[in-house]
Amino acid sequence: MLEITGINAGYGDVQVLYDLSLQVGEGEIVALLGANGAGKTTTLWTISGLLKPTSGQIRFENRDLMSMPAHHLPDLGIAHVPQGRGVFQTLNVLDNLLVGAYSRRAKAGRKEALEMVFGLFPRLHERQKQEARTLSGGEQQMLAIGRALMLRPRLLMLDEPSLGLAPVVVETVFEKIAEIGRTGVAILLVEQNLTQALSIAHRGYVLETGRITIQGSTVELMGNEYVKEAYIGL
Ligand code: ATP
Numbered sequence: 001m002l003e004i005t006g007i008n009a010g011y012g013d014v015q016v017l018y019d020l021s022l023q024v025g026e027g028e029i030v031a032l033l034g035a036n037g038a039g040k041t042t043t044l045w046t047i048s049g050l051l052k053p054t055s056g057q058i059r060f061e062n063r064d065l066m067s068m069p070a071h072h073l074p075d076l077g078i079a080h081v082p083q084g085r086g087v088f089q090t091l092n093v094l095d096n097l098l099v100g101a102y103s104r105r106a107k108a109g110r111k112e113a114l115e116m117v118f119g120l121f122p123r124l125h126e127r128q129k130q131e132a133r134t135l136s137g138g139e140q141q142m143l144a145i146g147r148a149l150m151l152r153p154r155l156l157m158l159d160e161p162s163l164g165l166a167p168v169v170v171e172t173v174f175e176k177i178a179e180i181g182r183t184g185v186a187i188l189l190v191e192q193n194l195t196q197a198l199s200i201a202h203r204g205y206v207l208e209t210g211r212i213t214i215q216g217s218t219v220e221l222m223g224n225e226y227v228k229e230a231y232i233g234l
Contacts, residue, residue, distance in 0.1 A: 001026050001186050007056030009046045016042045018210045029187045031197040034207035040190040044157050048080045074103035077154035085144040089133035093124050096132050096143055100150030117146040138169035155186045162193045174200050194231040
């Protein structure tokens with residue numbers, strides 16, 4: 001579904017991604033793992049078209065994403081939840097969600113999408129009139145994911161959904177992500193929290209200083225001695 005081949009990208013003269021290749025198949029949950037500054041966010045920005053790579057290829061369902069402006073991606077069914085959530089603080093929950101259904105493709109199915117989001121996140125339904133800034137961190141993360149789901153995406157890209165959340169809340173958020181995956185939405189999950197990410201992912205890639213160093217199934221990564229030592233602390 002998503003096929004990235006040999007991407008080189010960075011900011012000005014500073015190269016951040018080196019010859020990066022990765023794939024996400026239909027309905028797959030794929031984790032992109034790595035420490036602070038490895039280039040995970042940069043990878044998502046590059047896929048979203050917010051950062052132009054200097055070379056390489058990005059294709060989604062055989063279409064060349066690199067020749068497309070970033071604002072066309074939602075109409076293809078690609079949604080991106082940025083790090084830090086980016087919900088509209090002074091809008092209430094309902095309006096935040098409705099803002100999410102701005103693409104031509106999403107506007108038509110807005111009512112059904114809202115029902116689906118409220119079904120997945122009953123808490124958002126209960127709090128639909130509440131201003132986003134008064135929600136807890138976990139609720140804001142759910143709102144950010146809910147807003148992306150209003151696009152009825154086929155590929156959902158999540159940038160560190162566990163960031164700043166208490167462990168018990170992280171668990172709830174990951175259960176919801178797994179549930180979204182079970183509905184057939186493909187997910188590219190960027191995470192520093194390797195154990196949590198691999199608890200729901202089918203496959204993963206480890207990114208280190210801009211290069212993919214290890215890739216494999218969840219079982220392979222969990223059993224990899226280097227991964228265990230460097231990322232799981234075993
Ligand atoms: P984190 O988990 O801390 O978010 P990350 O793996 O997502 O890290 P990136 O945010 O992609 O990493 O950053 C990769 C490198 O690119 C870092 O060295 C960072 O300083 C640099 N970088 C990120 N954004 C910019 C920018 N706007 N201008 C210049 N350099 C940047």
